[in-house]
Amino acid sequence: xxxxxxxxxxxxxxxxxxxxxxxxxxxxxxxxxxxxxxxxxxxxxxxxxxxxxxxxxxxxxxxxxxxxxxxxxxxxxxxxxxxxxxxxxxxxxxxxxxxxxxxxxxxxxxxxxxxxxxxxxxxxxxxxxxxxxxxxxxxxxxxxxxxxxxxxxxxxxxxxxxxxxxxxxxxxxxxxxxxxxxxxxxxxxxxxxxxxxxxxxxxxxxxxxxxxxxxxxxxxxxxxxxxxxxxxxxxxx
Numbered sequence: 629x630x631x632x633x634x635x636x637x638x639x640x641x642x643x644x645x646x647x648x649x650x651x652x653x654x655x656x657x658x659x660x661x662x663x664x665x666x667x668x669x670x671x672x673x674x675x676x677x678x679x680x681x682x683x684x685x686x687x688x689x690x691x692x693x694x695x696x697x698x699x700x701x702x703x704x705x706x707x708x709x710x711x712x713x714x715x716x717x718x719x720x721x722x723x724x725x726x727x728x729x730x731x732x733x734x735x736x737x738x739x740x741x742x743x744x745x746x747x748x749x750x751x752x753x754x755x756x757x758x759x760x761x762x763x764x765x766x767x768x769x770x771x772x773x774x775x776x777x778x779x780x781x782x783x784x785x786x787x788x789x790x791x792x793x794x795x796x797x798x799x800x801x802x803x804x805x806x807x808x809x810x811x812x813x814x815x816x817x818x819x820x821x822x823x824x825x826x827x828x829x830x831x832x833x834x835x836x837x838x839x840x841x842x843x844x845x846x847x848x849x850x851x852x853x854x855x856x857x858x859x860x861x862x863x864x865x
Contacts, residue, residue, distance in 0.1 A: 691794035702783035703742040727767035751856040
């Protein structure tokens, strides 16, 4: 079996750290020795701890509290919007009732976005707002809910601005350190992947198949995050 490729330079610092955290969790489920990666994995753990130390400067940023509060605000707006639409499904006016049912189907598709990562939630809200201002704009107009759409958009933009400001601050502190560290992490990661693939060819081990399936599922998830971000950037341009 082949492990999918992921272009790690396209991952932002926090995304990369979360990705290697998930990678570490998967590898830890199985003895690294059995996969022939004991030495390489030990080096990987050292690099992981170094990255954690560097990024701790970001986590202690003065923007951290503001970002958390901004996230709560957009979650609250999204939930309030949803509750209003949910109640209008019982509206005495058939036209408004139908419009509310249409919008509720969209809310159900997006689910509980507050449980997503910051970047995922930002992308999901952006996509949600596009639908509210596009295909479902007539329903929004029927229910006179444009102010909810505008407020959610404002909350999401304010959150994104804080993230950008934090990243600018963080880049001044960590860019040089992370640049070299990221390269080392990527090289070590690639070496581990190659060794796992090699031993998979030599051995017909069901355990290794499980490892690769989990690694591939994780890679797919992060590639989707990057694709959503790139699509959003292209749309803004």
